[in-house]
Amino acid sequence: MAYKGGCHCGSIAFDVDGEIDQVIECNCSLCSKRGYLLWFVPRASLHLSTPDSAIATYTFNQHRIRHRFCPSCGVAPFGMGTDGKGNEMAVMNVRCFEGVDPASLKIVPYDGRGA
Numbered sequence: 001m002a003y004k005g006g007c008h009c010g011s012i013a014f015d016v017d018g019e020i021d022q023v024i025e026c027n028c029s030l031c032s033k034r035g036y037l038l039w040f041v042p043r044a045s046l047h048l049s050t051p052d053s054a055i056a057t058y059t060f061n062q063h064r065i066r067h068r069f070c071p072s073c074g075v076a077p078f079g080m081g082t083d084g085k086g087n088e089m090a091v092m093n094v095r096c097f098e099g100v101d102p103a104s105l106k107i108v109p110y111d112g113r114g115a
């Protein structure tokens with residue numbers, strides 16, 4: 001199925017294909033502050049309605065993941081990076097999806113702080 005989502009002010013809008021099987025709740029310094037609930041999909045499954053140049057980027061630590069956010073409202077709907085095999089991935093924050101209740105999802109803790 002396709003999920004619709006975006007930032008708070010509407011500057012970033014997208015839809016993304018797939019089925020949410022589970023989401024990752026990571027306790028690293030960034031994820032815990034932003035409250036991400038993460039779902040990994042191939043980059044090709046993410047269809048942006050927003051020009052890439054309109055989305056700000058933050059990186060930290062090893063700079064492997066480009067954490068994208070709205071320069072206007074600050075909401076961070078996804079990140080981009082590559083998996084271990086070099087495939088382009090999108091890391092979606094399901095809190096930014098329309099009609100998805102996080103309480104209905106299987107939430108898997110990930111120890112990003114200790115790892």
Ligand SMILES: [Zn+2]
Binds near residue numbers: 007008073074
């Ligand atoms: Zn915004």
